[in-house]
Amino acid sequence: MTRVDVSDDSLFGRDNLPYGVFSTPGSEPRVGVRLGDSVVDLALVLNDDVFARPSLNPFMAQGRARWAQVREELGVRLEGDLPDDAVHAISEVRLHLPFDVADYVDFYASEHHASNLGRLFRPDAEPLMPNWKHLPVGYHGRAGTVVVSGTDVVRPCGQRKAPDETAPTFGPSRRLDIEAELGFVVGAGSGFGQRVPTADFDEHVFGAVLVNDWSARDIQAWEYVPLGPFLGKSFATSISPWVVPLDALQQARVQTPRQDPQPLPYLQEAKPWGLDIDLTVEWNGDVVSQPPYREMYWSPAQMLAHQTVNGASVRTGDFYASGTISGPEKEQRGAFIELTWGGREPVMVAGEERTFVADGDEISISATAPGSSGGRIGFGEVRTRILPAQQEPL
Amino acid sequence: MTRVDVSDDSLFGRDNLPYGVFSTPGSEPRVGVRLGDSVVDLALVLNDDVFARPSLNPFMAQGRARWAQVREELGVRLEGDLPDDAVHAISEVRLHLPFDVADYVDFYASEHHASNLGRLFRPDAEPLMPNWKHLPVGYHGRAGTVVVSGTDVVRPCGQRKAPDETAPTFGPSRRLDIEAELGFVVGAGSGFGQRVPTADFDEHVFGAVLVNDWSARDIQAWEYVPLGPFLGKSFATSISPWVVPLDALQQARVQTPRQDPQPLPYLQEAKPWGLDIDLTVEWNGDVVSQPPYREMYWSPAQMLAHQTVNGASVRTGDFYASGTISGPEKEQRGAFIELTWGGREPVMVAGEERTFVADGDEISISATAPGSSGGRIGFGEVRTRILPAQQEPL
Numbered sequence: 106m107t108r109v110d111v112s113d114d115s116l117f118g119r120d121n122l123p124y125g126v127f128s129t130p131g132s133e134p135r136v137g138v139r140l141g142d143s144v145v146d147l148a149l150v151l152n153d154d155v156f157a158r159p160s161l162n163p164f165m166a167q168g169r170a171r172w173a174q175v176r177e178e179l180g181v182r183l184e185g186d187l188p189d190d191a192v193h194a195i196s197e198v199r200l201h202l203p204f205d206v207a208d209y210v211d212f213y214a215s216e217h218h219a220s221n222l223g224r225l226f227r228p229d230a231e232p233l234m235p236n237w238k239h240l241p242v243g244y245h246g247r248a249g250t251v252v253v254s255g256t257d258v259v260r261p262c263g264q265r266k267a268p269d270e271t272a273p274t275f276g277p278s279r280r281l282d283i284e285a286e287l288g289f290v291v292g293a294g295s296g297f298g299q300r301v302p303t304a305d306f307d308e309h310v311f312g313a314v315l316v317n318d319w320s321a322r323d324i325q326a327w328e329y330v331p332l333g334p335f336l337g338k339s340f341a342t343s344i345s346p347w348v349v350p351l352d353a354l355q356q357a358r359v360q361t362p363r364q365d366p367q368p369l370p371y372l373q374e375a376k377p378w379g380l381d382i383d384l385t386v387e388w389n390g391d392v393v394s395q396p397p398y399r400e401m402y403w404s405p406a407q408m409l410a411h412q413t414v415n416g417a418s419v420r421t422g423d424f425y426a427s428g429t430i431s432g433p434e435k436e437q438r439g440a441f442i443e444l445t446w447g448g449r450e451p452v453m454v455a456g457e458e459r460t461f462v463a464d465g466d467e468i469s470i471s472a473t474a475p476g477s478s479g480g481r482i483g484f485g486e487v488r489t490r491i492l493p494a495q496q497e498p499l
Numbered sequence: 500m501t502r503v504d505v506s507d508d509s510l511f512g513r514d515n516l517p518y519g520v521f522s523t524p525g526s527e528p529r530v531g532v533r534l535g536d537s538v539v540d541l542a543l544v545l546n547d548d549v550f551a552r553p554s555l556n557p558f559m560a561q562g563r564a565r566w567a568q569v570r571e572e573l574g575v576r577l578e579g580d581l582p583d584d585a586v587h588a589i590s591e592v593r594l595h596l597p598f599d600v601a602d603y604v605d606f607y608a609s610e611h612h613a614s615n616l617g618r619l620f621r622p623d624a625e626p627l628m629p630n631w632k633h634l635p636v637g638y639h640g641r642a643g644t645v646v647v648s649g650t651d652v653v654r655p656c657g658q659r660k661a662p663d664e665t666a667p668t669f670g671p672s673r674r675l676d677i678e679a680e681l682g683f684v685v686g687a688g689s690g691f692g693q694r695v696p697t698a699d700f701d702e703h704v705f706g707a708v709l710v711n712d713w714s715a716r717d718i719q720a721w722e723y724v725p726l727g728p729f730l731g732k733s734f735a736t737s738i739s740p741w742v743v744p745l746d747a748l749q750q751a752r753v754q755t756p757r758q759d760p761q762p763l764p765y766l767q768e769a770k771p772w773g774l775d776i777d778l779t780v781e782w783n784g785d786v787v788s789q790p791p792y793r794e795m796y797w798s799p800a801q802m803l804a805h806q807t808v809n810g811a812s813v814r815t816g817d818f819y820a821s822g823t824i825s826g827p828e829k830e831q832r833g834a835f836i837e838l839t840w841g842g843r844e845p846v847m848v849a850g851e852e853r854t855f856v857a858d859g860d861e862i863s864i865s866a867t868a869p870g871s872s873g874g875r876i877g878f879g880e881v882r883t884r885i886l887p888a889q890q891e892p893l
Contacts, residue, residue, distance in 0.1 A: 208643050213726060226725070234724050239667050240658055244726040245639035245733070249602050249814045250691065259692040261809035264634055264763065273633050275763045297644065297735075298653040300889070324809065330628050331620070332607060332638040333727020339639070340809040341691075369658065369669045415655035415718065415734040416889070420643045495694070495810070 106186035111141035116483025120356075120476040122179055123347035123485070124161055124312070127198040134159035134201045139347055139485075140183055142195045149191040150182055151175065161204045161348060165292030165311045166421040172292065172311065176352055200346035202253040203314070204290055207422035209251060209342070210412055211286075211318060212243040214403040216362070218431035221443040226326065238366060241403040241411050243425070246318075247339035251424065253346050254487040258319060260464060260494040261340040265323035277494035278321035280448065281462040284429040285386050285396050285439035285470045286316040288344060289405045291423035298416040303374045306406035307351050309419060313405075315345040315384070315470050315487045316426045322442050322461070342426075345470075345487040353482055357381045357474040361404050368407070371414050378404040380474065382484075384430055386439065387469040388454045396430035396439040398472075464493040500580035505535035510877025514750075514870040516573055517741035517879070518555055518706070521592040528553035528595045533741055533879075534577055536589045543585040544576055545569065555598045555742060559686030559705045560815040566686065566705065570746055594740035596647040597708070598684055601816035603645060603736065604806055605680075605712060606637040608797040610756070612825035615837040620720065632760060635797040635805050637819070640712075641733035645818065648739050648881040652713060654858060654888040655734040659717035671888035672715035674842065675856040678823040679780050679790050679833035679864045680710035682738060683799045685817035692810040697768045700800035701745050703813060707799075709739040709778070709864050709881045710820045716836050716855070736820075739864075739881040747876055751775045751868040755798050762801070765808050772798040774868065776878075778824055780833065781863040782848045790824035790833040792866075858887040 111118050117139045127144050128134040136156040137144040147156035155164045164175075213219055216233070219242070223232030236242065252258075260281055266273035292311030295301050301309055318338065325337025361379040382398035403411075408425055429439040438444045441461055445451055451458035462468065469488040476482035505512050511533045521538050522528045530550035531538040541550035549558045558569075607613055610627070613636070617626030630636065646652075654675055660667040686705030689695050695703055712732065719731025755773040776792035802819055823833040832838045835855055839845055845852035856862065863882040870876035 208641055209639075210729075223725075236658075236660075236667070236721055236724070239660075240722060242722070242726055242729075244729050245603075245641055247602055247639055247811055248642070249817065250811050252691070256691075259810050263809045264630075266630075266633075272760065273630070273763070275765060297646070297650075298889070321809070327630055328634060328636070329725070329727075330630070331617075331723070331727070332636055333723075333725070335604075335636075335638050336806070336809040336811070339806070339811040366666065369667070371669060412730070412733070415657045415715070415730040416653050417641055417644050417730070417733040423643065495692070 107189050107192045108186050109140050109143045109145065109183060109192060114480060115141045116473055116481060117141055118476065118478060118480065119180065119183060120478045121349065121353050121482035122176065123349045125203045125346045125348065126159055126161065126201040128201065129193055129198055136161060136164060138179060139195065144193045144195055144198050145183065145187065146191040150187055151178065159201065162422050165204065168293045169308050172350065173352065176350065200253060203346055203348050205422045206248040206251045206424050207420040209246045209248040210243050210425040211246045211428060212241050212403065212408050212425060213428040214241050214401045214408065215429055215431045216402045217400065217433055218429040218439065218443065221431065225442060225447045241408045243408065243412065244333045246342060250339060251342045251344060254343060256343065257490050257492050258341040259492045261321050261324065262494050263321060263324035263336050264327055266327045273327060278323055280322035281491065282320045282322050282441045283462065283468050284318035284320055285384050286318050286426040286429060287382065287398055288314045288316040288424055288426040290314065290348060291419045292421060294420040295413060295418050297418045299418065300416065301409050301413040301419065303372065303406040303410045306378060306409055310351060310405065310409065312348040312350040313354065314348055315472055315484050317343040317468060317470055317487050317489060318426060319343065343487050343489045345485050347485045349484055354380060354474060356477045359399050362400065362402055364402065371410055372407050374404060374406055378406040382472050382474040384470060384472045389467055391454050393452055393454065394436055394438055394444055396437050397432045398430055400432045401427055401430060462491055464491055466491050501583050501586045502580050503534050503537045503539065503577060503586060508874060509535050510867055510875060511535055512870065512872060512874065513574065513577060514872045515743065515747050515876035516570065517743045519597045519740045519742065520553060520555065520595040522595065523587055523592055530555060530558060532573060538587045538589055538592050539577065539581065540585040544581055545572065553595065556816050559598065562687045563702050566744065567746065570744065594647060597740055597742050599816045600642040600645045600818050601814040603640045603642040604637050604819040605640045605822060606635050606797065606802050606819060607822040608635050608795045608802065609823055609825045610796045611794065611827055612823040612833065612837065615825065615832065619836060619841045635802045637802065637806065638727045640736060644733060645736045645738060648737060650737065651884050651886050652735040653886045655715050655718065656888050657715060657718035657730050658721055660721045667721060672717055674716035675885065676714045676716050676835045677856065677862050678712035678714055679778050680712050680820040680823060681776065681792055682708045682710040682818055682820040684708065684742060685813045686815060688814040689807060689812050691812045693812065694810065695803050695807040695813065697766065697800040697804045700772060700803055704745060704799065704803065706742040706744040707748065708742055709866055709878050711737040711862060711864055711881050711883060712820060713737065737881050737883045739879050741879045743878055748774060748868060750871045753793050756794065756796055758796065765804055766801050768798060768800055772800040776866050776868040778864060778866045783861055785848050787846055787848065788830055788832055788838055790831050791826045792824055794826045795821055795824060856885055858885055860885050
C-alpha cells in the first residue's frame with residue numbers, strides 16, 4: 106500500500122483534485138485524479154467501472170449530486186493508504202483528451218480583448234459593437250479539432266488577402282496567433298427547448314480547463330464577414346488535460362466587473378460567477394503575458410444562460426470557452442495580435458523581436474487560483490509546439 | 500417470405516435505396532433501407548450487426564468500398580423474396596435521426612440567397628461581400644440540436660432590437676423563418692492536419708438529406724456582428740430521415756454555374772458536383788416555393804475541400820449543409836425573409852397574407868432528382884410544426 110505525499114505548497118493539494126484521463130504503458134486510457142505529483146486510478150480506488158473509461162463523459166453525465174459524493178469520498182480515501190497499482194508518478198503517465206467534446210462554443214467575454222480587436226480589425230468604427238454589453242457574444246467552433254496539451258499543431262494554410270492586394274492568395278498563415286482562455290465543460294445536459302437559468306450553472310457545469318484557441322489572423326480577417334470565424338480557428342483548439350471541478354473553485358469566486366447597462370433579467374446573477382484566476386503565457390519559455398480572469402465582463406453562468414435561452418439544449422461534453430482573457434495592461438493581453446498591436450510593436454522572446462508564432466515555437470499557458478486551504482491550486486498547463494505547414498502542391 | 504412491389508413511378512425505386520433508422524413497436528431503432536412504401540431491415544437481410552444499431556455511423560465509418568458492396572448486394576437481394584419480419588410498411592414504423600451528428604457546418608453557397616440577404620441585412624452596402632466568390636463562406640452550427648423530421652420546434656425567445664429602439668428587449672422571436680437546404684453527411688473521416696481534395700469528395704461523403712435550418716431573423720440581426728449567427732440559428736435544425744447515397748445521385752450530377760473569378764486551385768474540380776435537384780417548400784400544405792439546387796454556386800465537393808484546407812479533420816457523422824437554396828425567380832427563394840422581402844411583400848397561404856412563421860404552422864420541404872432508371876428519385880421530406888414560445892417568466 107502507498108500513501109501519497111503532497112507538499113504544502115503543491116498546486117495539486119487536497120483542495121484541488123482535478124480529473125483527467127491517463128494511460129500507462131500497461132493500461133488503456135482511464136480516469137484519474139491528480140494529487141501532488143501523483144495520478145490516482147479512480148476505478149481501482151473507488152471500485153467503480155464508470156472510471157475505467159477513456160473519457161470523463163460517463164461520470165460527468167451522472168450529475169452534480171454524484172460529483173459531490175465522489176469528491177467527498179476522495180477526500181477521505183486519499184488521506185489513507187492506497188493500493189500500489191492505483192498510484193502512478195505524473196512523469197510516468199500519458200495524458201489524453203479528458204472528455205469527448207460534444208458542441209464547442211467560443212465566447213468573447215473580455216471587454217479589453219473585444220475593444221482591442223475592434224480597433225485592430227475595424228479601425229474606422231467604434232471598437233465595441235452595440236450588442237456587446239447586452240449579451241455575451243459567442244459562436245460555435247469545431248469540436249472535432251479540440252486536442253489535448255502536447256499535441257503538435259501544423260501551421261494552417263488558407264486564403265488571405267492584404268488590403269492592398271486585388272485577389273486572395275493561398276499559402277501558410279503568416280499571422281498565427283494564440284488566444285489564452287478558460288473553458289467550461291458541461292456534465293449534466295438539459296432538454297430540447299429548455300433554458301438553463303444562471304442559478305443552475307453548477308448543476309450543469311462540471312469543471313474548467315485552460316484553452317489555447319489557435320487563430321490564423323490573416324485567414325480570419327479575409328473570411329469572417331458576414332458569418333464569423335471559420336477556417337481561421339477550426340484547425341486546432343488545445344486544452345489542458347486536468348479538469349478542475351467547480352467545487353475546487355469556490356474560493357476563487359469574485360464579483361464580475363460592474364455591468365452597465367444592467368443586463369436583461371435572464372442574464373442576472375444573485376451571486377456572480379466571476380473567477381479570480383491568474384494565467385501565465387510562456388513563449389519558448391519566456392513569460393510574455395499574465396492575463397487576469399477576474400477582469401472578464403461576462404461570467405460563465407451568464408454564458409450558459411445565454412446559449413440556452415433560445416431553447417438550445419446542452420449535452421454531456423458540451424464545451425464553451427471564455428474568449429481571449431485580456432486585462433487593461435499591455436502585459437495582460439492574452440493574444441499576440443493585441444500584445445504586439447497587430448504586429449507593429451514586437452515583444453522580446455529569448456532575445457529576439459517577435460510578433461506572431463513561428464514554426465518550432467512552443468507556447469504554454471498555465472494558471473493558478475486561490476484554494477480553500479489558504480494556498481493556491483493549479484490548472485496545470487496547455488503546451489503546444491507548432492510544426493511547419495504542409496508544403497505539397499494542391 | 501415477401502417480395503417488395505414497387506410501382507414504376509415510385510420515388511423510392513431500386514435506383515434510390517436511401518438509408519435510415521427506424522423502429523417498430525416491437526424493436527429498438529435499427530438501420531433500414533426504403534423501397535417503395537416499405538422499409539427493409541438490413542441487419543436481418545444482410546445478416547450484419549453493423550445495421551442493428553440506432554445510427555448509421557458504424558456502417559458509414561466502414562468507408563466507400565463497403566458502401567458500394569452493400570448497395571450492389573441490396574440490388575440483388577431486393578429483387579428476390581425477403582423474410583416476412585424484415586419488411587415493414589412505411590406507415591407502421593417510426594423514423595429516427597439517421598446519424599449521430601459530429602460537427603455541423605452551414606454554408607452560404609447560393610449567390611441569389613447571399614445577394615438577397617445582403618440587400619436586406621445591409622441595405623447601404625454591396626450585397627455580396629468581397630470574399631464571397633473566392634471561397635464558400637460557412638460557419639459552424641449546433642450539432643446537438645439537429646433533429647429529425649416530425650420533431651416539433653418551440654418558438655425561440657431571445658434578444659432583439661429594432662433599429663428605432665434604444666435597447667434590446669427579450670421575448671419570442673417575431674421573425675421566425677425557414678431555410679430550405681441540402682445537407683451532406685461524412686461517412687469516412689480524415690486525419691488531423693490533412694486536407695481532402697475536391698476529387699476525394701465521394702471517398703468521404705456518404706449521402707445527402709434535406710435540411711430546414713430554422714432561423715430567428717430578429718435575434719440573428721441583433722447578435723450576428725462580429726462573430727456570426729449563434730442563437731438565431733442554434734435552437735433547431737431539422738433534417739429528413741432518409742440519407743440518399745451519393746451513388747443514387749450520379750444521374751443528377753451537373754455543372755455548377757460558371758465561377759468567375761476562377762477559384763484557387765484547391766477549389767477546382769475536374770468534374771463538378773453540381774446537382775440537379777428540385778425542392779418544394781410547403782407552408783401549411785400550400786406550395787410557396789420551388790428552389791432549384793442546380794443554381795448553387797459552390798459544389799459540395801468544394802465545400803468539403805474548403806473546410807479541410809487548413810488541416811481541420813472530418814469525422815464520421817460530420818454534417819454540412821449548403822445554405823439556403825434560392826434561384827433567380829421570386830418563387831424559387833428558399834427562405835421566407837427573401838420570399839416576402841423582409842416581410843414587406845406577404846405571400847398567400849391558405850387564403851391569408853403571411854410573412855414569417857406563425858405558431859401552429861407546419862412547414863414541409865421535399866425534393867426529387869433524376870434517377871438512373873429514367874424516372875425520378877425522392878428525398879422524402881422534412882416536416883416540422885412550430886409550437887408557441889415558453890411563456891414562464893425568467
